[in-house]
Amino acid sequence: MNTLVTAALITALAGCADHPAATIQPDHRRAEGSVQLGDLNNPKTAAEVGAPFDPCALTWADFPAAVRPVDGKPHSPIAQTLLPNSPFSVNCLYDNSTDQRSVFAVSVVWSRSKLDADPGKHRGSTARSWNNRRGLIKPFTDRKHGKACLGLVTLSTGVAGASVRNSRFRDTHPCTVVDALLNAITAKTS
Helix, strand or coil: CCCHHHHHHHHHHCCCCCCHHHHCCCCCCCCCCCCCCCCCCCCCCHHHHCCCCCHHHCCHHHCCHHHCCCCCCCCCCEECCCCCCCCCCEEEEEECCCCCCCCEEEEEEEECCCCCCCHHHCCCCEEEEECCEEEEEEEEEECCCEEEEEEEEECCCCEEEEEEEECCCCCCCHHHHHHHHHHHHHHHCC
């Protein structure tokens, strides 16, 4: 399981983005489509948990053009296996990193009841709305990867979120990516 962005999202939600758990590295040695121990216990799908959207159904066209893959490789989103105490019901990872020093990783999540998009409950966040859905955006700094951003938005059922780590595309702020993704999610959901 790739825990870089998941750990970042959890620690950002807790208000302590400098927590060491936020710096866990992705394993770039794993070949796309390969099977790893634990992979046969597949993560639950959005339909299985009753999510109003599928975090793995976003496309790279939903991302700002500057961060989209251009190397001809698929960069398919990867559904993440969740720990039993995870605040998410579903989590999908989008990765356009080149190596451990040049990271662009995005976690798109949905939770039925364990996330709160109230900016008053997240120190350092700013109130925002996407397609008349209220939420928050919170830039923060990761000690290892620099700029990062978290966004949460309340849907008709549950809360959607996106967390971005970006040390690769220095001219694109991670909150620009969060803004585009939450706009795409809220445009597709009721």
